[in-house]
Amino acid sequence: MLPFARVTVIGLGLIGSSITRAVRQYMPSVRITGHDADPQVRETAVRLQLCDDVADTPGAAVIDADLVILCVPVGAMGQVAGEIADDLPADAVLSDVGSSKETVLAAVREAAPHALFVPAHPVAGTENSGPEAGFATLFQHRWCIVTAPEGTDPLAAERVCEFWRRLGAMVETMEPAHHDRVLAVTSHLPHLIAYTIVGTASDLEEVTASEVIKYSAGGFRDFTRIAASDPTMWRDVFLSNREAVLDMLQRFTEDLTSLQRAIRWGKGDELFDLFTRTRAVRRSIIDQGQDDARPDFGRAHD
Amino acid sequence: MLPFARVTVIGLGLIGSSITRAVRQYMPSVRITGHDADPQVRETAVRLQLCDDVADTPGAAVIDADLVILCVPVGAMGQVAGEIADDLPADAVLSDVGSSKETVLAAVREAAPHALFVPAHPVAGTENSGPEAGFATLFQHRWCIVTAPEGTDPLAAERVCEFWRRLGAMVETMEPAHHDRVLAVTSHLPHLIAYTIVGTASDLEEVTASEVIKYSAGGFRDFTRIAASDPTMWRDVFLSNREAVLDMLQRFTEDLTSLQRAIRWGKGDELFDLFTRTRAVRRSIIDQGQDDARPDFGRAHD
Incomplete structure (x- = not known):
């Protein structure tokens, strides 16, 4: 059983585009939708076939998703969460890949208070940036830290953990602080x-x-x-x-x-x-x- | 024309053993003698056939050399130079691979005042140490800095430069300071x-x-x-x-x-x-x- 069937990635840089490539490789039946605020990145994503669909707005990208992953700089997480809040399906899980968790958790909670937010951080990367820098094996044998706050639905947290395991990561849970x-x-x-x-x-x-x-x-x-x-x-x-x-x-x-x-x-x-x-x-x-x-x-x- | 015919390496760690391996590979007709203060390292050098001869004392190692390279920690350069001073042939060139040059120059000059000393520093290495860590291509496309002090015989300096070029290095000259x-x-x-x-x-x-x-x-x-x-x-x-x-x-x-x-x-x-x-x-x-x-x-x- 796959943890999710329709995954949306917002932000198609090194990490976001590595996720779409890894989902393609390790969960080929999952439908992938992508969005990036930069039209040039969206064009590149289409050309490289990083996703099944590239949406022009964040709202349109999430409308049918069961998992949405925010792959934008941590300072932009709150804003993007606000932009998708109204279109996010009620049962969709929202996650992110940010390198800091307490401020992101606070910002997303404020911007999208009803979202089922399970923050995560795959500890992996290279020095390169952008949609062309990603690759499917980036998360193999690397740790992904899931920092679900107290009160998070355990099933939602476990589905996010399983998602990362499917991409090759080892998963650990931890308090955001x-x-x-x-x-x-x-x-x-x-x-x-x-x-x-x-x-x-x-x-x-x-x-x-x-x-x-x-x-x-x-x-x-x-x-x-x-x-x-x-x-x-x-x-x-x-x-x-x-x-x-x-x-x-x-x-x-x-x-x-x-x-x-x-x-x-x-x-x-x-x-x-x-x-x-x-x-x-x-x-x-x-x-x-x-x-x-x-x-x-x-x-x-x- | 090879710059030297009989090379002695004192100190058979990462750098010293990489030099002997590189000489074997790029100047196979050169005779290589080695010495290390540690008997275990000398044994390993024999087992790995790093040199044509492994001498038991620094004096015996240099007696027939036309180039002697000190590959010991910079704090030991003066002492080793003193140990070989009496046995060093008058026309032999003495060099080193130390990462600092002013103090080494002063120490070697004091310990072996008559030696034709041409200090050099190949800017290359790995995190590993010891005779088993060396390899012949370590100096390829890396810089070697030759810091011959004023008054050095230009021919001796040029022979050291040519030696490093033969090992694959690019050579630059510079003041020690x-x-x-x-x-x-x-x-x-x-x-x-x-x-x-x-x-x-x-x-x-x-x-x-x-x-x-x-x-x-x-x-x-x-x-x-x-x-x-x-x-x-x-x-x-x-x-x-x-x-x-x-x-x-x-x-x-x-x-x-x-x-x-x-x-x-x-x-x-x-x-x-x-x-x-x-x-x-x-x-x-x-x-x-x-x-x-x-x-x-x-x-x-x-």
Whole structure:
């Protein structure tokens, strides 16, 4: 039994278009409708046959759906929920893929108070954006966190969980507030730091941009991948998960200051101890299948 | 004409063993001698046939060489140079692969004042360490920076440049002090930040280590690769390139504080502008062949 028969995806970027492709591949009998606010993206979606139907308005896209997934930047979730509220069938499940959950939950509840909202967050992506960047296997072996608030119909929550399992994801449930703390450290802080260091490196007087690029294989290039992520999406994430991000940033800054002091005072043992400890974390990530086991992420060396 | 006929590599870890493998592959007529202070590494080198000869002492390893490359942590360069000084043939060229150049230059000059020293730094590597981690194509399309000090015999410098070109590298020459500034930003600061954030994430009370690992695909896992690099090597790098690292760290911290303020005060435009600017750096790195053009570094998604 498929969890849903008629799925609508609003927002056909990297994640939205990966969902439509994955539904095509793993649940081929499901009817897929899509919408994007950008007419060019809608055209691309038609050309790439990402959906069975591409609707011109969000309302028209949801009118017959049993699952609607909002795949727009978290700052736009409330607005889009408001645009579909009147056309959403009463028994349809509404979900999203946002990287922050408390503010999205509040915004959607206010804009569409009668919707059966089951928030979800597939922890997967690449640095690329737009409908052409998606692919069907993006969610395979990745975690999807479902953050159904208290009082959610358990059957609706379970159907959303099953939907993500069908796309290849492993599913975990969590309180929205806890999700926001966890993702602040595993995703938001790393992005913030990557954006910062790429900015810092671009603004030096005595080291040229060309030198930064030429010698980026020393480590810097790893950060540029993350710092190439979608600017609108990430602006919204930092603003919407502000408190948790600022708290994690504070901890990071304290730790960095302590390391700075160890360097200044030549405390090699402190450095060595930390560098030994961090090595074990990498091993666990590979053991648990959350990264490529090949050296250098499996980058081509030839 | 090959630049050298008898190459000795001291230190058979990731870089040293990649050099011996690359020499085998690209200059098969060159005789390769190796030495490592660790008897187990010497055994592995024999078993893997990394060299034509594995010598038991550094002195015995260099006695017949026309090129000797020190591939030990930068904090050990001076000591090893002292150990070989008496046995080094007068016309042999001495080089190294260290990630910092001013302190290494000073240490080697003091320990082996008569050696014809041409420092070099191949900007390449993976997160793995040890003689089994090396591979022959590690230096292909990567830059090698030769930092011959004023007064170096131009022919000796050119022979070292040619050696690296034969291993597939592109060669650039630079003043040692400038090298240390450039690498502080393209390599040392990124490593320092990666080590820090992995440490920060491991020390949280309310987010478990298991959660950090499970949801690491949100960005964090990229940092764990770098933070799995060799602890001894990196302790030495930070201590030996202290001034440049501390200066770059200061700039980074200022920029991070400014971003922190933008998040606190909801200045979305500032975030968006930076995130748009950093995107261009990634494109340049890919255009110039310094990273894999495939999304997500070409990581497996299946």
